[in-house]
Amino acid sequence: MTYIVTTNRLTKSFDGKEVVSNVNMKIRKGEIYGFLGPNGAGKTTVLKMLTNLVKPTAGEIRIFQQPLAPSSYELFKRMGNMIEYPIFYEKLTARENLELHCVYMGYHDKRAIGEALEMVNLTNIDNKPVKNFSLGMKQRLGIARALVTKPELLLLDEPINGLDPVGIKEMRSLFQVLSKEYGTTLLISSHILAEIEQIADTIGVISNGRLIEQVSMESIRGQNTEYIELVTTNRNKAVTVLEYNLQIKNFKIVDDNIIRIYETGVSQSAISKTLILHDVEVEAINKRTTTLEEYFLRLIREDNANTQLLTSRSY
Numbered sequence: 303m304t305y306i307v308t309t310n311r312l313t314k315s316f317d318g319k320e321v322v323s324n325v326n327m328k329i330r331k332g333e334i335y336g337f338l339g340p341n342g343a344g345k346t347t348v349l350k351m352l353t354n355l356v357k358p359t360a361g362e363i364r365i366f367q368q369p370l371a372p373s374s375y376e377l378f379k380r381m382g383n384m385i386e387y388p389i390f391y392e393k394l395t396a397r398e399n400l401e402l403h404c405v406y407m408g409y410h411d412k413r414a415i416g417e418a419l420e421m422v423n424l425t426n427i428d429n430k431p432v433k434n435f436s437l438g439m440k441q442r443l444g445i446a447r448a449l450v451t452k453p454e455l456l457l458l459d460e461p462i463n464g465l466d467p468v469g470i471k472e473m474r475s476l477f478q479v480l481s482k483e484y485g486t487t488l489l490i491s492s493h494i495l496a497e498i499e500q501i502a503d504t505i506g507v508i509s510n511g512r513l514i515e516q517v518s519m520e521s522i523r524g525q526n527t528e529y530i531e532l533v534t535t536n537r538n539k540a541v542t543v544l545e546y547n548l549q550i551k552n553f554k555i556v557d558d559n560i561i562r563i564y565e566t567g568v569s570q571s572a573i574s575k576t577l578i579l580h581d582v583e584v585e586a587i588n589k590r591t592t593t594l595e596e597y598f599l600r601l602i603r604e605d606n607a608n609t610q611l612l613t614s615r616s617y
């Protein structure tokens with residue numbers, strides 16, 4: 303297995319407070335790695351350490367199987383990134399901004415600029431200075447700048463922020479083309495779980511500075527169970543009917559009026575009919591599948607509960 307990024311016990315403290323703790327990350331060649339975590343979990347700090355914008359307090363980073371140091375110029379040339387809000391020379395055009403970036407990176411293929419602008423669909427911008435760009439256009443230009451030098455590794459922090467649904471769809475296809483056709487490795491942090499769910503090969507979940515999960519999307523999909531969600535105004539009576547009339551044992555009460563039924567042998571219509579027959583009001587009944595969002599929220603909830611437990615124990 304070829305790993306393009308590996309970190310070993312990567313740690314960062316600011317003013318004595320650890321915000322990234324012992325992160326062991328592994329990103330395979332050509333994959334899309336979705337980096338997820340709540341606000342303040344440490345995603346941007348990890349990305350900044352991978353791009354030498356922040357110096358790790360401890361731990362190691364290997365990129366393209368070589369140790370990363372501030373002087374790793376040759377490695378940085380093979381990487382593209384967009385971290386936090388992209389900043390440009392506002393009075394210059396998109397093309398001029400990309401030209402300057404290519405000079406800075408020592409990249410001389412002039413055709414690449416037109417290609418990059420086309421890839422992010424930034425067309426009809428003529429000689430417009432960047433200061434007249436909308437937020438979405440700047441975001442597209444940020445992505446174009448990250449990929450103009452045809453990097454083998456792309457690090458993108460919240461790349462679809464500020465994009466409209468059409469833009470989001472276009473970027474989704476672009477990321478897939480880069481990964482599947484060009485073999486580019488992508489690390490993408492995002493809050494939009496439904497997006498990551500559609501494109502990621504692997505996800506890493508960071509919470510309170512710790513990487514609490516690193517797993518293939520395939521295995522998450524494998525764990526995704528189908529269930530029937532029942533909404534009723536009479537939960538207790540519904541539970542009785544499920545248990546005694548339908549012999550259903552595998553269910554979970556998730557709310558005052560919501561029950562999730564995981565039993566596979568009983569059909570939705572049989573449940574519905576039996577409940578109605580026993581005067582249980584059925585407001586809604588639907589087949590559903592657990593999503594990445596539910597998976598993520600469960601992990602974060604469990605991690606926060608464990609963190610609280612540890613904190614209360616240490617006093």
Ligand SMILES: Nc1ncnc2c1ncn2[C@@H]1O[C@H](COP(=O)(O)OP(=O)(O)OP(=O)(O)O)[C@@H](O)[C@H]1O
Pocket residue numbers: 316317321339340341342343344345346347348
């Ligand atoms: N330069 C800094 N000095 C002090 N604390 C910092 C600095 N940069 C980040 N932090 C703190 O580190 C923690 C992690 O921040 P980080 O920006 O990495 O999180 P994030 O997961 O990217 O969050 P978000 O999704 O909100 O961008 C936060 O508590 C933040 O306040």
